[in-house]
Structures are given as structure tokens and as C-alpha cells.
Amino acid sequence: MIIGKKTNIISMMRYNGLEGIKLSTKKLVYISILVAQALVLNIIENFIPVPVPIPGIKIGLANIVTLVTIIMFGFKASLFVVVLRILLAQVLVGNISAFLFSVTGGILSDCVMYFVYKRLNKYFSLIGVSVFGSVAHNVGQLFVASIVVNNFMIFSYLPVLMLSAILMGIFTGLVANFLDGYIKKHRI
Numbered sequence: 001m002i003i004g005k006k007t008n009i010i011s012m013m014r015y016n017g018l019e020g021i022k023l024s025t026k027k028l029v030y031i032s033i034l035v036a037q038a039l040v041l042n043i044i045e046n047f048i049p050v051p052v053p054i055p056g057i058k059i060g061l062a063n064i065v066t067l068v069t070i071i072m073f074g075f076k077a078s079l080f081v082v083v084l085r086i087l088l089a090q091v092l093v094g095n096i097s098a099f100l101f102s103v104t105g106g107i108l109s110d111c112v113m114y115f116v117y118k119r120l121n122k123y124f125s126l127i128g129v130s131v132f133g134s135v136a137h138n139v140g141q142l143f144v145a146s147i148v149v150n151n152f153m154i155f156s157y158l159p160v161l162m163l164s165a166i167l168m169g170i171f172t173g174l175v176a177n178f179l180d181g182y183i184k185k186h187r188i
Contacts, residue, residue: 031069031077038065038085039092046093056141056157057164060134060172066110067117067130067176072183075114082106100148101141108140109133126180130173134165 041061050057062085069078086106090099113133116124124132138161146152 027073027077031073031081034065034069034081035084035088038062038081039088041065042085042089043093052164054160054164056138056161058168060137060168063109063113063130063133063137063169063172064175064179066106066133067113067126067172068179068183070110070114070117071126071176071180075110078114079107079110082110097148101144104144105137105140109137112136125173126177127170127173130176131166131169134169134172135162138162138165 039062041064045059045061048059050059065085066078066082069081083103083106086099086102090096090102094102110133113129113136116129116132117126121129138158142155142158142161146154
């Protein structure tokens with residue numbers, strides 16, 4: 001296949017099950033760049049020590065890219081970016097058990113962020129959208145953990161994770177808000 005032709009890219013998308021996403025070549029390139037950026041941020045985040053020795057607490061840098069993707073391209077593209085980023089990250093640095101936690105948290109987070117961004121944007125800024133996504137990510141991961149260990153008492157850990165989710169969500173929301181302003185100012 002010759003990658004340069006639009007018809008061949010569309011046939012590649014059909015082959016890979018992406019025919020529901022209408023993509024021009026330019027849009028495909030942008031989404032590919034967003035996947036790469038999210039992957040790099042995810043890998044970098046693994047090397048940043050969290051100041052609190054509590055398992056499960058992460059900064060969530062890749063959520064910045066998810067928010068930007070929601071703003072620029074919508075839900076289907078952001079879901080594609082999230083799932084592809086998680087798959088690639090697990091292949092490169094993760095393990096298969098972490099995949100279940102990541103994919104559940106990532107998909108739930110993306111769905112919640114899109115809903116809040118589209119339906120509740122009168123009430124919440126990007127910072128609020130990010131906080132909702134961060135909380136949803138932790139709830140999704142705790143749900144998978146409760147199934148894996150067969151004990152729903154693990155949800156007693158939720159208050160600790162909610163505090164970290166709010167703080168990290170504020171941070172990633174601030175960065176996404178800055179990027180959104182930059183994108184609009186420079187008409188990217």
C-alpha cells in the first residue's frame with residue numbers, strides 16, 4: 001500500500017476497524033501526533049517520583065492530550081487516542097495486569113470528560129472537566145481492582161484517591177487550558 005494516497009489510508013482504516021471515524025490525511029497525522037505525545041507523556045510520568053508513597057497515585061499527564069483531543073476532534077478520536085496510547089504504553093513499559101486497570105480507567109475517564117465538556121460546559125471549565133476525568137479514572141481502576149481481588153472493600157481507599165485525583169486533575173486541567181488558549185490564538 002502506498003501511504004500517500006487518501007484512498008489507501010481509508011482502506012487501511014477499514015482494515016484496522018476504524019471506518020467509523022472520518023479522517024482526512026491531515027486529521028490522521030494530527031491524531032497520530034497526539035497519540036505519540038500521549039505515549040511520551042505516559043512514559044515520562046513513569047519516571048517521575050510521586051512525593052506521596054501511596055500506590056495508584058499518578059499525575060495523569062496523558063490526560064492533557066486527551067482533553068486537547070476532545071476539544072479539537074471530539075469523542076471518537078479521543079477514545080482512539082486513549083486506547084492506542086494505553087496499548088502502546090503497555091507493550092513498551094507495562095504488564096498485562098496493568099492493562100486492565102489502565103484501559104478501564106482511561107475509557108471511563110474519556111467518556112466522563114467528553115460528557116462534562118459537551119453537556120456541562122456552562123458549569124465547568126477545562127479544569128473541572130479534567131477533575132471529573134481524573135476522578136472517573138480512579139473509580140474505574142478501583143472497580144477493576146475490586147473484581148480482581150474479589151472484595152469491594154477496596155473502595156474504602158476511594159477518599160485518598162479522590163483527594164489526589166482532584167489535585168492532579170486541577171494541574172492537568174490548567175495545562176490543557178493553557179494549550180487550548182495557545183491553539184486558538186495561533187489557529188492551529
